[in-house]
Amino acid sequence: MSSETETTEDGIVREIGHDEFDPVGTLALILIYFVIIGGLWAFMYFVEFLGNGPTVV
Amino acid sequence: MEVFANEYPDEAWVVRAALGSAFVALAIGGLMGLIQTLHRTGFYDSLISNADYYTVLTLHGVAMVLLFTIFFLVGFFQWAITDSLGRKSEDIRITKLWYGMMVLGSAMSAVTILGGFVDSGSLSGVEADVLYTFYAPLEAHPLYYMGLAVFIIGTWIAGFDWFRSWWAWKKENPDERMPLRTFMVLTTMLMWYLASLGVAISVVFFLIPWSLGIFDSVNSLLTRTLFWFFGHPVVYFWLMPVYMMWYVIMPKLAGGRLFSDPLARIVFVLFLVLSVPTGIHHQYVDPGIAEGFKFLAMTNTMFLLLPSLLTAFTVVASIEHGARQRGGEGYFGWLTALPWGKPAFTGMTLAGLMFAAAGFSGMINAGMSINYLVHNTLWVVGHFHMTVGTAVALSIMAATYWFLPKITGREIFSRRLGLAQVLLWFIGMVLMGNAMHRAGLAGVPRRTADPTYDQVIYDGAYGAIGELRFQIALGGVLLSLSLVLFFAHLVLSSFDIGERAAATPDSIPAPLSGPEQAPKVLDNIRLWTSIAVVLILITYILPLASIVTDGGGWLGDSYGVIVAEYVLPAVSSTIDIFVGVVA
Numbered sequence: 001m002s003s004e005t006e007t008t009e010d011g012i013v014r015e016i017g018h019d020e021f022d023p024v025g026t027l028a029l030i031l032i033y034f035v036i037i038g039g040l041w042a043f044m045y046f047v048e049f050l051g052n053g054p055t056v057v
Numbered sequence: 058m059e060v061f062a063n064e065y066p067d068e069a070w071v072v073r074a075a076l077g078s079a080f081v082a083l084a085i086g087g088l089m090g091l092i093q094t095l096h097r098t099g100f101y102d103s104l105i106s107n108a109d110y111y112t113v114l115t116l117h118g119v120a121m122v123l124l125f126t127i128f129f130l131v132g133f134f135q136w137a138i139t140d141s142l143g144r145k146s147e148d149i150r151i152t153k154l155w156y157g158m159m160v161l162g163s164a165m166s167a168v169t170i171l172g173g174f175v176d177s178g179s180l181s182g183v184e185a186d187v188l189y190t191f192y193a194p195l196e197a198h199p200l201y202y203m204g205l206a207v208f209i210i211g212t213w214i215a216g217f218d219w220f221r222s223w224w225a226w227k228k229e230n231p232d233e234r235m236p237l238r239t240f241m242v243l244t245t246m247l248m249w250y251l252a253s254l255g256v257a258i259s260v261v262f263f264l265i266p267w268s269l270g271i272f273d274s275v276n277s278l279l280t281r282t283l284f285w286f287f288g289h290p291v292v293y294f295w296l297m298p299v300y301m302m303w304y305v306i307m308p309k310l311a312g313g314r315l316f317s318d319p320l321a322r323i324v325f326v327l328f329l330v331l332s333v334p335t336g337i338h339h340q341y342v343d344p345g346i347a348e349g350f351k352f353l354a355m356t357n358t359m360f361l362l363l364p365s366l367l368t369a370f371t372v373v374a375s376i377e378h379g380a381r382q383r384g385g386e387g388y389f390g391w392l393t394a395l396p397w398g399k400p401a402f403t404g405m406t407l408a409g410l411m412f413a414a415a416g417f418s419g420m421i422n423a424g425m426s427i428n429y430l431v432h433n434t435l436w437v438v439g440h441f442h443m444t445v446g447t448a449v450a451l452s453i454m455a456a457t458y459w460f461l462p463k464i465t466g467r468e469i470f471s472r473r474l475g476l477a478q479v480l481l482w483f484i485g486m487v488l489m490g491n492a493m494h495r496a497g498l499a500g501v502p503r504r505t506a507d508p509t510y511d512q513v514i515y516d517g518a519y520g521a522i523g524e525l526r527f528q529i530a531l532g533g534v535l536l537s538l539s540l541v542l543f544f545a546h547l548v549l550s551s552f553d554i555g556e557r558a559a560a561t562p563d564s565i566p567a568p569l570s571g572p573e574q575a576p577k578v579l580d581n582i583r584l585w586t587s588i589a590v591v592l593i594l595i596t597y598i599l600p601l602a603s604i605v606t607d608g609g610g611w612l613g614d615s616y617g618v619i620v621a622e623y624v625l626p627a628v629s630s631t632i633d634i635f636v637g638v639v640a
Contacts, residue, residue: 010312013384018569021381023316023374028388030370032592033413040417044427 058562062466067149068139071156072464075132076457078160079125080547083450086120087540089113094489094533096506098526111186112173118189119170121400121425122295122445123208124163129453130298131159131215134242136464137301138219141238142226151218158211165204169197172283192284193277199268209253216246234572235317235580238305238565244325245297246584248290251333251593255286263612264593276613278345278604285336286597289358293332295445299452300324302406303372305565306459310402311395313379315568319575326579327364330589331357334596341428345608350600351425357596358423365416372409378569382468400475401580404455407483411490412448415440418494433504436497443490451482454543461550461561470549481539489532492525499525553603 062069095101105113139146146152172183191205219242223235235243263283285391308315315321337354340346377391385391396402401518418440421427426477431437458475462468469475499517501508515522578584605611 011383012312014382016378016382021316021378021569023377025377025380025385025388026370033369035583036259044201044421048122 058564060466060560060562061136061463062560065139065145066147068135068152069464071146071149071152072132072136074156075128075135075159076464078137078163079128079132079453080544082120082124082128082163083540084389084544084554086117086125087537089117091533091537093117097508098530099509100526100530107506109174111188112170112184114504115173115186115188116167116170117368121450122189122291123205126295126449127208127212127444128159130295130328131156131212133298133301133456133531134215134219134528136460137238137242137305137393138222141236142222144222144226146218147221148218151214151221155211155218157212158214159208160202162206162208162211165207166201167204169201169204172198190284190288191264193264193267193275197264197269198264202264202268206257206260206265209257211250212253214484216250219243219246225322225339233600234575237315237572238301240322240580241297241301241325242410244582244585245294247582248297248329248332248589249294251586251589252287252290252294255283255336256288259283259287270346272330272612275614276604276608276611278343278600279611279613280403281340281343281602282346282568282601285339286333287336289336290332290373291444291606292441295449297328299408299449300368302452302456303368303409304375306456307372307402307405308375308379309563310399311376311379311563312383313375313377313381314566316371316374316378317570317574318572319570319579320367320569321568322572322575322579323363324367324371326585327367328363329582329585330592331361331364333589334592335361337596338423340423340570341425342432345601345604347423349474350596353424353596355423357592359420362416362420365412369409369413372634377408398472398476399458400472400479401455401457401459404458404479404482405452408448408451408455409518411443411451411483411486415443415490419592431497433502434491434497435501435503438503439490439497442486442493447486447490449484449586451479451486454482455479457547461547465551467550468560470546474546474549478539478542481535481542485535485539487532487534488528489536489543492528492532494523495520496525496529496548498505501525542573587638 058064086597093110094102095108096105096113135146135152138423166185168180169183169185172180172355173186175181175183183198183200185191185201187195187197187201191201219239223239223243226239227235230626259280263272263280266272267275301450304315304321333353335358337346337351338358341351377385380391383394383396386396393405418436421431422437455475458469458472495517497503499515499522500513501515501522516524
């Protein structure tokens with residue numbers, strides 16, 4: 001059961017201002033997402049066009 | 058500064074009441090979902106008949122996507138307006154009035170849907186097995202449409218109530234920028250006014266007179282198109298409050314600050330401008346709408362990826378800021394510095410992750426050519442269970458763990474229980490959502506009680522259809538268990554158990570890049586609304602005109618009868634009176 005409050009457990013050890021913050025981790029995650037999306041986009045070709053039959057259901 | 062519940066007790070009452078209504082709808086909708094998932098997959102199909110399945114499906118759809126989501130958002134928006142403007146409701150009676158109207162409307166519609174279970178007695182004939190997508194030719198009892206109309210008018214008054222607060226605040230603070238949360242609420246409501254106009258016209262001018270027997274028929278394609286005029290942007294009505302949670306609550310929980318206030322405003326402006334002229338992408342296989350109009354709707358839809366990608370960047374960057382302030386390092390190491398022990402944070406992050414996956418299946422749905430592959434299959438159901446069913450529903454449940462103390466003045470019961478609940482929902486939806494997508498690719502239809510046909514054998518790309526059915530049923534059971542945990546948590550939180558502390562007031566930290574960086578034109582909501590209206594006219598005028606002129610007029614087949622029996626006599630008697638007066 002929690003008896004702590006949010007203010008005491010934010011765990012902030014340093015203040016980072018606007019100019020010091022460089023979101024490289026965000027860039028890394030978004031690049032991974034784009035690689036996945038790109039891969040699925042390529043995979044779509046196999047699903048749609050090589051399915052050997054009409055695709056309208 | 059005090060906890061919201063103590064500072065604004067009247068407003069907090071309305072917020073609590075709205076959340077209560079939302080959770081009642083969630084409980085009913087969840088139970089229906091469990092029945093459906095077991096019935097359709099054949100694991101337990103003796104509880105209801107195939108005919109009653111459509112009553113269950115209607116109740117599930119209406120309870121979940123109209124009542125649960127919208128009741129929660131009006132409560133959340135009331136908090137956002139009151140808290141961000143720092144002022145009480147201008148007239149609490151109006152606030153209670155719109156909430157009351159929404160409850161009344163819900164009750165009216167619910168009675169007609171529940172009537173579908175009753176075959177004899179006074180409720181026989183009172184039915185609304187028309188699903189949440191309530192366009193002709195399926196016809197419901199008039200009370201169903203009237204209830205929905207009352208519900209929607211309630212939301213309109215709510216929007217007016219919030220605009221009134223903003224106008225009053227603006228008069229007292231003429232030089233200040235609009236607070237971000239107020240900006241988000243007002244742009245969302247403007248989008249909603251534009252979007253709900255379509256369904257209001259459909260219900261008031263066509264479906265209610267038709268179900269009352271005044272018209273013999275209506276132009277089905279017209280009511281369909283007017284429904285989807287509302288039916289797609291309504292998903293942004295569910296999503297935009299969730300985006301507000303992601304922009305406002307998540308950075309705070311992560312120990313950081315919102316990366317950019319101007320980017321957040323741009324995202325909401327883009328939703329206001331682009332949400333409505335997209336609905337025709339639900340009608341790619343409708344004959345009666347020319348391909349060119351469908352192409353235009355597809356283009357608008359694809360542009361809507363932009364605000365979601367902007368959100369992915371801004372929200373992730375904001376929580377990364379928190380992680381680095383908490384000592385996180387490296388390209389990926391910072392992820393371990395995030396507060397995974399908080400159910401509100403973990404739940405919303407998992408919801409966002411699921412939304413990233415659902416974004417891809419959404420692109421498939423939106424693409425005109427590849428949509429044919431999945432149209433009307435279980436794929437689409439998988440898609441919206443990952444979007445509204447997880448990105449929205451899981452965010453709402455997770456945010457409740459943060460939000461509840463603000464509006465009740467008491468801490469939640471247990472973080473661990475909350476954590477188990479959000480994880481269980483995510484796992485359940487991974488199973489059910491994934492299997493629904495794959496079953497759709499194998500051709501399994503949606504909106505069908507018993508999708509087995511003698512002449513059809515479903516052929517999955519890999520794996521057997523039985524495995525997919527099992528995953529759907531198992532996922533559905535896990536989701537139901539998660540709901541049970543959620544409700545247990547709500548009940549336990551409402552009692553004084555153990556030594557739970559009272560909630561402590563806290564504030565939303567200022568963004569890294571604040572509103573002073575945002576160009577003034579972003580707050581010119583009149584301009585953005587005008588652009589939205591122009592885009593809607595460009596996208597809808599010609600298709601609607603061709604549906605009316607080529608599709609049998611405003612009322613389909615009965616148009617001629619109406620004109621001959623009502624319109625022409627009325628016109629000629631008016632002329633007679635006019636001639637009489639002149640003479």
